[in-house]
Amino acid sequence: MSQIDQSQRFLFDNTDVRGEMVALERSFAEVLAKHPYPQPVAQLLGEMLAAAALLCGTLKFEGLLVLQARSSGAVPLLMVECSSEREVRGLARYDGERIGEDAGLRELMPDGVLTLTVDPKNGQRYQGIVPLEGVNLAECLSGYFATSEQLPTRFWLNADSRHARGLLLQQLPADRLKDTEAREASWQHVTTLADTLTAEELLGLDNQTLLHRLYHEEDLRLFEPQPLVFRCSCSRERSANALVSLGHEDAERLLGELGGEITVDCQFCNQRYRFDGSDIAQLFAGGGSAAPSETRH
Ligand SMILES: [Zn+2]
Numbered sequence: 514m515s516q517i518d519q520s521q522r523f524l525f526d527n528t529d530v531r532g533e534m535v536a537l538e539r540s541f542a543e544v545l546a547k548h549p550y551p552q553p554v555a556q557l558l559g560e561m562l563a564a565a566a567l568l569c570g571t572l573k574f575e576g577l578l579v580l581q582a583r584s585s586g587a588v589p590l591l592m593v594e595c596s597s598e599r600e601v602r603g604l605a606r607y608d609g610e611r612i613g614e615d616a617g618l619r620e621l622m623p624d625g626v627l628t629l630t631v632d633p634k635n636g637q638r639y640q641g642i643v644p645l646e647g648v649n650l651a652e653c654l655s656g657y658f659a660t661s662e663q664l665p666t667r668f669w670l671n672a673d674s675r676h677a678r679g680l681l682l683q684q685l686p687a688d689r690l691k692d693t694e695a696r697e698a699s700w701q702h703v704t705t706l707a708d709t710l711t712a713e714e715l716l717g718l719d720n721q722t723l724l725h726r727l728y729h730e731e732d733l734r735l736f737e738p739q740p741l742v743f744r745c746s747c748s749r750e751r752s753a754n755a756l757v758s759l760g761h762e763d764a765e766r767l768l769g770e771l772g773g774e775i776t777v778d779c780q781f782c783n784q785r786y787r788f789d790g791s792d793i794a795q796l797f798a799g800g801g802s803a804a805p806s807e808t809r810h
Pocket residue numbers: 745746747748779780781782783784
């Protein structure tokens with residue numbers, strides 16, 4: 514069986530442009546299975562997941578990439594993550610009564626702002642702010658790269674209730690093509706061709722067919738696909754660490770208020786972590802670092 518959830522790179526031979534394609538199906542289904550979402554919200558969440566996977570592929574780093582969008586509209590929060598191991602998770606909050614049938618980004622997230630965070634295991638955290646002013650997420654992200662001091666990068670994103678797909682093109686520093694005008698013309702050429710892609714094509718065609726449809730006159734190299742999976746990074750240990758950060762006194766007070774058990778729910782995967790009096794005592798007994806690692810339901 515072919516790998517459905519994947520990211521795949523390609524490189525043009527005659528110009529300094531790289532590309533990446535991502536497809537999420539099983540991982541997208543797992544995200545959607547955690548919470549019920551109206552179709553327009555599910556679509557936006559799918560596009561955001563595809564965007565995070567594409568962005569992750571442009572970075573050479575070990576760590577986590579987080580996209581967090583906030584707005585005053587029917588979708589106040591949308592958050593997705595993709596790790597350098599290509600593990601994704603995501604969630605959205607929404608007000609179901611305010612969501613029109615064919616609502617797009619502008620209707621769902623008016624005055625929205627997207628924060629892009631790159632959190633490497635080693636090294637400096639990077640944050641960028643993307644205003645959600647375009648007609649869709651792809652336009653917003655493309656606009657962000659056009660105005661920031663980064664390599665020119667364009668995005669094409671689509672999702673329906675089952676698939677989330679994305680295409681990215683990025684202009685690399687001059688190497689094969691040194692003449693500025695020729696570089697610009699070639700960048701225009703490859704991006705204009707990608708602009709002809711319909712949502713049906715991006716969602717329905719496999720990578721090779723899609724690339725042939727767009728670039729059959731170009732020489733390009735397609736690399737081995739890399740798998741993408743859904744995985745939630747929550748754990749009992751992380752929840753315990755959050756309780757430890759409250760301090761012993763506040764944790765005990767909370768325990769009393771909640772009737773002898775503190776529950777920590779993961780918003781991404783609905784996993785519930787329970788801590789009773791003896792767990793709390795144990796957490797703080799060793800100076801607060803030895804969290805029991807088993808998961809209890
Ligand atoms: Zn979780």
